Amino acid sequence: MAELILEIQDNSRRNRYYYPVESFPVKIGRGYGNDVIISDPYVCPEHLVIEKDDQGWIVRDLDSKNGIENNDATTIRPESGDSLLIGHTRIRLFKPDHPVKPTQSLHEKHNIAGFFVGLAITATILVLLGAGYFIELYFSTSVKIQTDKLIVGSLPVMGGVLVWAGFWSLLTYIVKRKLFFYFQLIVSSIYILLTIVTENLVSYLAYNIKSVFVIESLSYISGGLLFAVLLYFNMKKALSLPRKRQWLMANLFSWGLIGVSLFVVITNQSEFNSKPEYSSVIKPPFSRWVKAEDVDTFIQNSEKIIYFEHKD
Amino acid sequence: MKKLPEIVFISILLLFLSLSVSAKPVDAEYLYGSLKSRIYQIQVIDVASDKKSSIGSGFMISEKGLIATNYHVISGVIHSPEKYRIEYLDYEGRKGNLELVDIDIVHDLAIVHGDLDDIPPLEISVQKMSKGAHIYSLGNPHDLGMTIIEGTYNGLLEKSLYEKILFSGALNPGMSGGPALDNKGKVIGVNVSTAGNDLSFLVPARYLSELLQNLKDSSEPVDFTERVEQQLFNNQQEYMGKLLKNEWGSMNLGGLVLPAELDDYFKCWGKTDENKDQLYNHSYSACSSPDSIYISSDFDTGEIDFRYDWFDADKLNTLQFYTRYSSKFEGSFSTNSATKEDVTNYKCNTGFVSLQDKDWKVALCARNYKDFTRLYDLSLTMALVSEYDRGIVINLNASGIAKDMLFQFVRRFMGDIDWQN
Numbered sequence: 001m002a003e004l005i006l007e008i009q010d011n012s013r014r015n016r017y018y019y020p021v022e023s024f025p026v027k028i029g030r031g032y033g034n035d036v037i038i039s040d041p042y043v044c045p046e047h048l049v050i051e052k053d054d055q056g057w058i059v060r061d062l063d064s065k066n067g068i069e070n071n072d073a074t075t076i077r078p079e080s081g082d083s084l085l086i087g088h089t090r091i092r093l094f095k096p097d098h099p100v101k102p103t104q105s106l107h108e109k110h111n112i113a114g115f116f117v118g119l120a121i122t123a124t125i126l127v128l129l130g131a132g133y134f135i136e137l138y139f140s141t142s143v144k145i146q147t148d149k150l151i152v153g154s155l156p157v158m159g160g161v162l163v164w165a166g167f168w169s170l171l172t173y174i175v176k177r178k179l180f181f182y183f184q185l186i187v188s189s190i191y192i193l194l195t196i197v198t199e200n201l202v203s204y205l206a207y208n209i210k211s212v213f214v215i216e217s218l219s220y221i222s223g224g225l226l227f228a229v230l231l232y233f234n235m236k237k238a239l240s241l242p243r244k245r246q247w248l249m250a251n252l253f254s255w256g257l258i259g260v261s262l263f264v265v266i267t268n269q270s271e272f273n274s275k276p277e278y279s280s281v282i283k284p285p286f287s288r289w290v291k292a293e294d295v296d297t298f299i300q301n302s303e304k305i306i307y308f309e310h311k312d
Numbered sequence: 313m314k315k316l317p318e319i320v321f322i323s324i325l326l327l328f329l330s331l332s333v334s335a336k337p338v339d340a341e342y343l344y345g346s347l348k349s350r351i352y353q354i355q356v357i358d359v360a361s362d363k364k365s366s367i368g369s370g371f372m373i374s375e376k377g378l379i380a381t382n383y384h385v386i387s388g389v390i391h392s393p394e395k396y397r398i399e400y401l402d403y404e405g406r407k408g409n410l411e412l413v414d415i416d417i418v419h420d421l422a423i424v425h426g427d428l429d430d431i432p433p434l435e436i437s438v439q440k441m442s443k444g445a446h447i448y449s450l451g452n453p454h455d456l457g458m459t460i461i462e463g464t465y466n467g468l469l470e471k472s473l474y475e476k477i478l479f480s481g482a483l484n485p486g487m488s489g490g491p492a493l494d495n496k497g498k499v500i501g502v503n504v505s506t507a508g509n510d511l512s513f514l515v516p517a518r519y520l521s522e523l524l525q526n527l528k529d530s531s532e533p534v535d536f537t538e539r540v541e542q543q544l545f546n547n548q549q550e551y552m553g554k555l556l557k558n559e560w561g562s563m564n565l566g567g568l569v570l571p572a573e574l575d576d577y578f579k580c581w582g583k584t585d586e587n588k589d590q591l592y593n594h595s596y597s598a599c600s601s602p603d604s605i606y607i608s609s610d611f612d613t614g615e616i617d618f619r620y621d622w623f624d625a626d627k628l629n630t631l632q633f634y635t636r637y638s639s640k641f642e643g644s645f646s647t648n649s650a651t652k653e654d655v656t657n658y659k660c661n662t663g664f665v666s667l668q669d670k671d672w673k674v675a676l677c678a679r680n681y682k683d684f685t686r687l688y689d690l691s692l693t694m695a696l697v698s699e700y701d702r703g704i705v706i707n708l709n710a711s712g713i714a715k716d717m718l719f720q721f722v723r724r725f726m727g728d729i730d731w732q733n
Contacts, residue, residue, distance in 0.1 A: 138632075139629075139631045139632055139635060140632070140635045141632065141635075142590065142591055142592055142628055142632055142633070142635065142636035143587070143589045143590050143591060144588075144589040144590075144591060207673075210661075210662050210663065271652065272651070272652030272657060273657050273658070274648075274649070274650070274651075275658070276658035276660050276675065276677035276679075276691045276693075277657075277658065277660065278660040278662045278675040278677065278693075279662050279675075280638070280641050280642040280675070280693075281638055281641075282634060282637055282638040282641045282673055282695050282697060282703075283634055283638070284630045284631065284634050284700055285671075285697060285698055285699070285700060288664070288671075288697065290663075290664055291664065292663075292664035292665055292666035292671040292672075293663055293664065293665055293666065294665070294666055295665055295667065295723060295726050295727065296723075298661070298663050298665045298674060298676070299676075299719055299722060299723055301661055301663065302661040302676045302719070302722075303719075304659070304661060305659040305660060305661050305676060305677060305678045306659075306678060306680075306688065306715050306718075307656075307659060307680065
């Protein structure tokens with residue numbers, strides 16, 4: 001009976017190969033003299049060796065060029081189910097008695113009850129999101145609007161979230177043959193709700209802060225950060241990349257998008273503004289922490305608005 | 313002996329008849345015929361294309377070839393002397409160059425000079441006239457040819473910062489700068505603007521007379537930009553100085569006592585929203601000075617206007633109310649359509665100010681005139697922020713005022729806001 005089962009996943013993560021190991025040491029590398037041969041250009045001809053002693057398995061790096069990712073040590077003691085990344089190839093180690101998931105019924109796919117449970121979960125998440133957005137709309141209206149119109153007003157956001165979650169689920173399915181639709185739906189809904197909360201927090205800050213630049217910067221920074229977090233979680237399920245790389249990619253994409261939109265805004269912005277630009281938010285009295293000045297002090301502080309700019 | 317009284321009677325009758333004939337008001341035909349040689353079309357010529365870019369009218373006011381017109385007719389030459397020049401066109405189609413001699417930007421007058429010696433000038437009359445008198449205006453409307461219009465003198469505008477004659481006659485574009493004459497053919501005013509429907513305005517002739525008397529030695533080159541700035545500066549010192557000394561009129565709105573007619577010439581009006589779907593109450597009042605000074609086609613100055621928007625939450629909760637209220641604080645308006653060639657961007661100071669134990673959020677902004685650096689446009693926006701269910705947004709704009717006047721005006725305006733007992 002095999003003492004160790006090696007699961008090898010290539011770069012695409014779509015193909016898995018299993019090698020039962022009956023005797024140690026097991027040499028793994030790209031060279032043909034290995035026990036397990038891996039066709040990955042980032043793996044060395046002799047990359048690592050797995051040995052066994054009284055305490056369990058020992059993985060030794062054979063002074064390979066790219067090492068074992070996420071692990072600076074040259075010797076690792078993995079447990080059953082742990083994975084090692086060498087080059088672009090993932091190796092998982094299993095004991096023969098490692099537990100497996102219960103058997104799925106051939107008829108489960110057509111289970112109508114399951115379908116309705118899924119539908120109910122989706123609906124609940126969307127209703128929660130809609131409720132959040134409904135509250136936001138409710139507090140920003142000042143004319144008589146029927147509740148159904150407010151609900152209709154929340155529909156585009158719900159639709160948007162569904163499309164976004166659907167896109168990531170599809171991507172996950174292509175890569176991993178799994179959907180994780182509810183996860184993507186929950187993540188996207190939380191993102192929208194957090195965006196509403198953050199925008200409100202920034203506007204309360206804006207009420208107290210004089211600088212338009214600081215407010216706009218805060219708005220962009222919070223927007224960029226939230227979107228990066230959303231992308232990170234979206235990618236976490238869809239792609240099997242190391243965390244650091246996922247976080248880097250999410251940030252690159254989010255800040256890249258912010259950068260492009262800022263560039264478009266700045267290049268289209270007229271140098272001349274015929275209207276005064278100032279921090280124009282007003283909030284109820286409870287949200288103010290800045291003390292009021294007397295008129296004379298305010299006017300004295302306003303001397304700075306007087307300046308000359310000679311015509312070219 | 314018997315015939316003597318008859319002879320005397322006939323002689324007296326003849327004398328009276330002859331006198332009444334000589335005193336009979338001249339008609340438009342006679343006036344036009346006798347004065348047409350002294351009226352000109354004034355053309356501002358685009359140097360690059362050698363075509364006229366704007367037209368107006370003008371008339372001879374001295375034997376030395378001085379012609380009067382409006383400042384706004386020839387203003388292009390002051391702002392872009394390299395792009396434009398001025399020409400006259402007389403009734404016989406003769407053309408010639410004109411040079412700018414002096415201006416009065418406040419009253420929209422200009423004097424130009426051409427090689428037109430020996431043309432008798434029109435006489436200027438500064439005599440008072442009675443309402444209802446027939447007067448005649450000459451000019452070249454829409455470049456259609458020299459025209460004479462008969463109308464009625466309706467006195468000086470009663471509520472106006474700058475004196476203007478109300479002329480009930482149809483002035484049209486192109487007639488600006490032309491003379492308005494009494495029935496003796498004397499100049500009593502200069503055509504300047506129209507509000508349509510026979511409502512037209514003339515600059516009283518006394519301002520032209522003053523400008524003519526104060527003409528400087530023409531050999532000295534004049535920096536017209538500097539001259540415009542000086543005139544605008546002096547003018548605002550005068551009227552702002554008077555405003556600051558005035559006892560201001562007041563109005564009540566939502567429990568507040570607020571500045572209203574700052575002088576006789578200010579006009580105020582108000583309105584309350586009638587939208588039944590609206591869950592809050594909103595009323596506004598606005599006041600403005602109707603006079604402005606033309607600097608260039610898109611740049612007027614010398615205006616003051618302010619507006620109060622009162623809000624009462626009524627059926628809205630505090631958060632809903634403040635969302636609506638806040639949107640008004642963003643919407644500061646400016647009546648001045650100056651471009652980036654004329655003014656800098658606004659620079660603002662925002663903060664919370666305490667007035668009569670109530671707190672306000674205030675944005676005080678100013679922008680500088682690029683050519684006339686002693687002058688600024690002011691924009692003050694303030695909103696009451698110490699109440700949960702009501703508020704007022706105040707917008708005050710004043711254009712073309714100097715730094716000291718700006719701050720004194722803001723100080724006085726804010727100081728005059730009070731609460732009803």
